[in-house]
Amino acid sequence: MDCGSSGQAKNGLSAAIISVGDELMLGQTQDTNAKWLASQFTLRGVVTREFRTVHDDLVAIESVLRELSARHDILVMTGGLGPTEDDLTREALRRAMDVVEPLEVDAQALAALDRWFIDRGRPMSANNAVQALRPKGARCLQNIVGTAPGLHANIGRAQIWCLPGPPLEMESMFETEVAPHLPHAVMSTAAVHSFGYGESFLAEILGARMARQRNPLIGTTASGSIVTARIRGVDAQAHSAAMESSIQEIEKLWAPYAFGRDQETLAGALGKLLVLRGERVSLAESCTGGLAASMVTAESGSSAWFAGGAVTYANGAKIDLLQVPHELLAAHGAVSAPVARAMARGCAALLKTQWAASITGIAGPSGGTDAKPVGEVFIGICGPRFEGVKKFRYPGDRASIRDRAAKSALALLRFALLGPEAFASAMIWEWNK
Amino acid sequence: MDCGSSGQAKNGLSAAIISVGDELMLGQTQDTNAKWLASQFTLRGVVTREFRTVHDDLVAIESVLRELSARHDILVMTGGLGPTEDDLTREALRRAMDVVEPLEVDAQALAALDRWFIDRGRPMSANNAVQALRPKGARCLQNIVGTAPGLHANIGRAQIWCLPGPPLEMESMFETEVAPHLPHAVMSTAAVHSFGYGESFLAEILGARMARQRNPLIGTTASGSIVTARIRGVDAQAHSAAMESSIQEIEKLWAPYAFGRDQETLAGALGKLLVLRGERVSLAESCTGGLAASMVTAESGSSAWFAGGAVTYANGAKIDLLQVPHELLAAHGAVSAPVARAMARGCAALLKTQWAASITGIAGPSGGTDAKPVGEVFIGICGPRFEGVKKFRYPGDRASIRDRAAKSALALLRFALLGPEAFASAMIWEWNK
Numbered sequence: 001m002d003c004g005s006s007g008q009a010k011n012g013l014s015a016a017i018i019s020v021g022d023e024l025m026l027g028q029t030q031d032t033n034a035k036w037l038a039s040q041f042t043l044r045g046v047v048t049r050e051f052r053t054v055h056d057d058l059v060a061i062e063s064v065l066r067e068l069s070a071r072h073d074i075l076v077m078t079g080g081l082g083p084t085e086d087d088l089t090r091e092a093l094r095r096a097m098d099v100v101e102p103l104e105v106d107a108q109a110l111a112a113l114d115r116w117f118i119d120r121g122r123p124m125s126a127n128n129a130v131q132a133l134r135p136k137g138a139r140c141l142q143n144i145v146g147t148a149p150g151l152h153a154n155i156g157r158a159q160i161w162c163l164p165g166p167p168l169e170m171e172s173m174f175e176t177e178v179a180p181h182l183p184h185a186v187m188s189t190a191a192v193h194s195f196g197y198g199e200s201f202l203a204e205i206l207g208a209r210m211a212r213q214r215n216p217l218i219g220t221t222a223s224g225s226i227v228t229a230r231i232r233g234v235d236a237q238a239h240s241a242a243m244e245s246s247i248q249e250i251e252k253l254w255a256p257y258a259f260g261r262d263q264e265t266l267a268g269a270l271g272k273l274l275v276l277r278g279e280r281v282s283l284a285e286s287c288t289g290g291l292a293a294s295m296v297t298a299e300s301g302s303s304a305w306f307a308g309g310a311v312t313y314a315n316g317a318k319i320d321l322l323q324v325p326h327e328l329l330a331a332h333g334a335v336s337a338p339v340a341r342a343m344a345r346g347c348a349a350l351l352k353t354q355w356a357a358s359i360t361g362i363a364g365p366s367g368g369t370d371a372k373p374v375g376e377v378f379i380g381i382c383g384p385r386f387e388g389v390k391k392f393r394y395p396g397d398r399a400s401i402r403d404r405a406a407k408s409a410l411a412l413l414r415f416a417l418l419g420p421e422a423f424a425s426a427m428i429w430e431w432n433k
Numbered sequence: 434m435d436c437g438s439s440g441q442a443k444n445g446l447s448a449a450i451i452s453v454g455d456e457l458m459l460g461q462t463q464d465t466n467a468k469w470l471a472s473q474f475t476l477r478g479v480v481t482r483e484f485r486t487v488h489d490d491l492v493a494i495e496s497v498l499r500e501l502s503a504r505h506d507i508l509v510m511t512g513g514l515g516p517t518e519d520d521l522t523r524e525a526l527r528r529a530m531d532v533v534e535p536l537e538v539d540a541q542a543l544a545a546l547d548r549w550f551i552d553r554g555r556p557m558s559a560n561n562a563v564q565a566l567r568p569k570g571a572r573c574l575q576n577i578v579g580t581a582p583g584l585h586a587n588i589g590r591a592q593i594w595c596l597p598g599p600p601l602e603m604e605s606m607f608e609t610e611v612a613p614h615l616p617h618a619v620m621s622t623a624a625v626h627s628f629g630y631g632e633s634f635l636a637e638i639l640g641a642r643m644a645r646q647r648n649p650l651i652g653t654t655a656s657g658s659i660v661t662a663r664i665r666g667v668d669a670q671a672h673s674a675a676m677e678s679s680i681q682e683i684e685k686l687w688a689p690y691a692f693g694r695d696q697e698t699l700a701g702a703l704g705k706l707l708v709l710r711g712e713r714v715s716l717a718e719s720c721t722g723g724l725a726a727s728m729v730t731a732e733s734g735s736s737a738w739f740a741g742g743a744v745t746y747a748n749g750a751k752i753d754l755l756q757v758p759h760e761l762l763a764a765h766g767a768v769s770a771p772v773a774r775a776m777a778r779g780c781a782a783l784l785k786t787q788w789a790a791s792i793t794g795i796a797g798p799s800g801g802t803d804a805k806p807v808g809e810v811f812i813g814i815c816g817p818r819f820e821g822v823k824k825f826r827y828p829g830d831r832a833s834i835r836d837r838a839a840k841s842a843l844a845l846l847r848f849a850l851l852g853p854e855a856f857a858s859a860m861i862w863e864w865n866k
Binding site for chain 2 (some may be wrong): 022023024025026027028029030031032034035036037039040041042048049051052053082083084085086090109120121123125127128145147166168189191199200201203205211212216219220221222223230232283285287288289290291292293294295296297298300301302303306307308309312313316317320321350351352362363364365366396398399400402409430433
């Protein structure tokens with residue numbers, strides 16, 4: 001597979017990621033480990049060439065280990081290390097290593113398991129002791145978060161790392177046991193995130209900057225209504241001047257929709273603006289029912305700029321908490337511009353904040369009418385010498401309507417903080433009505 | 434690969450799922466399509482035998498299409514159908530089909546694209562027109578949610594379905610264009626979800642019921658602190674008596690931690706109990722900042738039993754909204770049992786509900802002390818003739834502490850509704866302190 005076009009080091013180590021579990025093949029569980037591992041490899045200039053997923057099946061696991069160890073430097077396999085009957089990684093590794101002796105007990109791993117249960121005041125079951133078995137010639141890796149030890153072995157020139165399936169345990173073990181054996185970073189990556197415009201239009205704005213021969217290489221992705229430009233460069237410096245100027249160029253081209261880089265979120269970008277001005281915000285939510293507030297409070301340090309919120313799902317709560325006049329609700333209905341405006345004003349007063357946003361709408365699947373269909377949402381913003389309401393019609397199901405409405409409220413707050421002109425002119429896709 | 438042990442039909446169609454995109458191989462984007470597609474196949478008795486992920490690379494996509502079409506009945510490939518230069522699925526399919534003529538314009542698909550843009554009052558860019566190209570002998574599939582049409586073709590005996598990468602577009606196209614060509618369901622699956630106990634202990638309780646030769650086959654999985662028993666049966670009836678009795682047996686063995694089946698959530702299970710009693714709940718959240726409320730309001734119909742909530746992130750909000758006495762905060766601190774108790778009581782009064790839960794704690798990463806470390810959370814519950822507070826020490830980062838605390842609050846409300854004894858005796862892992 002030619003990966004030169006992906007801007008990856010030609011001479012980098014080659015890796016394969018294998019996820020084990022019937023629950024994955026049956027579509028019952030979302031595999032998040034493969035993505036996480038690939039991002040770790042990318043950071044270190046290791047090229048992930050294959051992703052595989054296999055059943056809890058001894059023959060299948062053994063054969064994928066044999067096949068992939070013949071053509072890659074590094075194999076990381078997650079899952080199948082637990083205490084139950086369908087945890088087959090230990091035995092499959094033994095077979096793929098051509099070890100004829102049965103699995104043997106690793107005394108150190110057994111002692112660690114014992115300690116884990118003693119620390120928690122629970123007896124260790126016989127099931128759990130199985131986790132301290134390993135093939136002869138393999139090494140157990142310490143699990144400081146859970147019970148299942150990992151395994152390390154060589155098959156030919158390939159390094160095999162078997163890690164537990166639960167993401168917290170896998171990530172912790174990767175960092176302590178695997179990462180020290182990988183190269184240091186040789187590739188730099190950056191991301192510029194935007195909200196409010198479609199991917200194809202944003203890509204068109206970038207034009208020739210997205211050519212596949214370029215270094216740094218620029219591509220776009222979209223997820224959860226956030227469109228992201230991904231910038232990747234191969235360079236001696238961690239973050240070259242060419243990278244930085246590409247990032248700034250994209251931010252300028254995508255203004256005011258570009259809100260942040262890398263790990264930055266819409267809520268974080270909003271917080272930055274508020275902190276600069278020494279002001280705080282509060283949120284009044286009806287149909288999103290706490291989702292916007294939970295996006296805000298997911299940010300560490302948000303207490304500096306977020307006072308709190310009111311989840312006013314019932315009309316009574318809108319009246320009691322936010323002082324929305326009963327007559328206003330009777331005249332216009334809860335899903336209306338005047339009520340959105342009153343909710344925002346009432347929320348700012350209740351929580352004593354300079355800024356507030358309100359969200360009221362119909363998330364569905366029931367509750368829609370011809371006049372006010374599912375997806376109709378009003379978002380009100382108030383701030384010092386500022387007041388505005390926008391009406392939206394969101395497509396999608398309940399979950400995406402709620403997600404889009406919550407993000408729109410944060411984006412509109414950000415636009416309002418950038419200035420009344422930005423608020424007035426900013427569109428949010430074709431959802432603005 | 435021997436999949437008999439997975440309880441799947443021996444004579445079922447064999448499928449492979451291929452995800453295309455550099456962003457996947459680089460670990461920048463989480464692939465959720467493969468899981469969703471696999472679950473659709475499972476429902477219909479189609480056995481997913483391989484998952485592959487490939488770079489945006491013509492040679493790579495062509496070769497995986499050739500390799501997998503030789504050994505499966507159905508290939509579904511997602512991604513690479515967009516309008517940009519790195520969308521290569523159309524051309525790779527042409528090559529894998531051994532079509533020598535260049536891609537041709539599909540008049541119907543082009544007209545549909547035109548309409549899509551006219552409906553939205555935007556001009557169609559030249560980039561977008563590229564999406565109406567297809568290999569000779571392939572058929573375009575209608576996209577009613579976005580712009581990229583899908584493709585259908587045959588390579589040998591294999592049916593190839595190319596679907597767009599964005600999940601909403603992919604799912605909609607699968608349902609309208611692919612599903613009608615698949616067998617009807619022959620396999621039944623069910624799930625029993627629990628919260629509050631570790632997977633290995635719950636698996637041990639099931640014991641021999643988890644034997645791999647059994648029909649229905651029972652396995653356990655864990656995700657986001659929810660431990661689930663998965664029951665799968667091959668049967669003429671959609672839901673056999675053996676399935677039903679297995680489900681009921683697990684629910685009994687896992688009581689009171691088992692809270693629901695299949696699509697049921699912790700919030701939904703709580704709602705059921707409240708609706709039965711004609712009572713409502715409200716939520717007062719500090720460190721979870723709206724997360725518990727957003728879990729509740731994610732449930733359609735929750736307005737029947739959820740009045741609203743107060744996100745009281747700042748101490749001032751606890752005093753103003755929930756009438757927590759200033760002296761109580763000064764004497765015990767915001768993260769304390771007396772404050773949790775006062776928050777719950779104040780919330781029930783504010784929102785006029787029979788029941789209320791409060792959550793106050795330290796989600797980190799900063800803000801912890803020796804006396805009150807990161808992860809320390811108090812949850813208060815009040816109801817008719819009931820009051821209780823439990824103290825927790827959650828492991829993990831900010832996101833998992835918040836997630837576990839929000840779920841614990843819903844679980845404790847459910848235990849309290851089941852009766853004071855259930856509340857008093859129920860443990861939530863080793864997090865209860």
